[in-house]
């Protein structure tokens with residue numbers, strides 16, 4: 001299950017946000033997409049998921065073109081976006097949030113999820129709007145897992161979370177990767193990225209300006225200063 | 231005393247019919263964010279189809295089963311061919327399109343069934359009255375109360391206890407995220423529209439033996455449904471139930487107290503609710 005993005009150009013109305021982004025996620029890889037605020041990370045993920053329609057370029061998943069497909073159609077291929085705002089349904093219970101996503105083909109059943117996230121089991125009868133930020137993020141990831149993911153697109157999963165919760169999420173991402181699911185991770189927390197990733201991309205003003213392996217990236221103080229320092 | 235009981239029962243029966251109409255309107259608005267001004271016309275169609283089916287077969291039960299299904303199927307086709315194209319447009323377009331549909335249905339009804347009203351007989355098993363001591367009440371009207379109560383329960387179960395219902399509720403909060411979970415959102419929208427409109431058709435069948443059928447009832451029904459939804463709150467199931475019964479009771483009680491004032495009281499009640507709770511009794515901001 002390989003993702004190959006080739007020179008996509010995406011717009012919001014008239015503003016040209018992605019100016020030829022190309023990147024790859026090989027089967028089973030965890031790849032990060034880094035960059036400053038407004039660089040185009042979220043837009044890249046939204047373009048893959050079908051929310052934003054690129055005007056040019058191609059997005060091949062498993063040798064099928066994703067551009068032009070409907071959002072749900074892309075999701076059904078196992079390309080699942082966990083959005084920045086998490087998208088938890090406040091008027092649904094935790095269990096209902098999961099239940100509407102359950103697909104029998106997934107290797108994670110509801111029971112597996114509750115074992116993996118004991119906190120969600122405790123809170124299964126609670127409304128989605130009663131959850132803390134960390135619980136919402138866990139639920140958003142859990143919901144993608146029961147939905148039979150082949151490629152997870154995660155948009156800043158640790159944003160605004162306490163360090164213990166961040167560790168918890170790192171542990172979960174390691175589990176997901178070892179289950180063979182590919183991950184494209186957008187993340188500001190460099191420590192988290194370096195702990196997890198096989199490869200990194202850095203994006204700046206809608207273009208990929210750097211790519212390298214985990215090991216290479218560790219040495220790249222210059223790149224980090226130029227593109228990632230706040 | 232028994233006059234008031236009589237009117238109270240009438241009000242509840244009427245109110246449950248209003249509930250059926252408004253709950254469809256409110257579900258459609260909640261999920262699709264779509265204003266359906268053709269809702270009253272679909273009710274009208276339900277009534278006329280009941281008239282035809284009863285005339286042809288002599289079987290009211292057949293009408294009760296078939297007419298709502300035909301209305302829902304028609305709604306599904308309309309959604310697929312026309313309404314679906316308008317979701318992304320502002321509400322004014324929804325109103326124009328559905329008012330157009332309403333006029334088409336109304337005028338077609340006149341050319342098929344004529345401009346003069348029709349009556350539909352209650353089924354023979356429910357003809358006549360039931361007697362409790364010195365209190366008499368039409369069997370058919372009691373049946374309407376019981377039947378709509380069962381439908382309301384079934385609908386509640388569908389919306390609150392099934393995956394379909396959870397998807398409808400989730401979609402009314404954020405349809406895009408529902409898509410991101412792999413749900414065929416266009417199917418969900420079309421089914422929900424058909425369900426909501428089918429309920430209006432069902433209300434039309436149930437009301438036919440009580441109020442008869444005449445071709446200009448659509449706008450009146452639509453107006454009442456909006457009053458119910460405004461009182462109960464857009465998108466709320468419980469709101470439609472409480473609002474429907476409130477309007478039914480007010481209307482029915484007023485017919486003994488001050489018939490000319492019935493509409494005044496209903497719109498007055500609506501105004502009070504809007505002033506005190508702008509989102510309705512059970513609405514969410």
Ligand SMILES: Nc1ncnc2c1ncn2[C@@H]1O[C@H](COP(=O)(O)OP(=O)(O)OP(=O)(O)O)[C@@H](O)[C@H]1O
Nearest residue numbers: 012013015017035036037038039040041042043044
């Ligand atoms: N809905 C929108 N309409 C118009 N412009 C937008 C919209 N969303 C994002 N943009 C613009 O597109 C550019 C890229 O935004 P994007 O959200 O992809 O950045 P990002 O890398 O995810 O940033 P952040 O780290 O802040 O999340 C920014 O200049 C932003 O202002």
Ligand SMILES: [Mg+2]
Nearest residue numbers: 041042043084
């Ligand atoms: Mg972003």
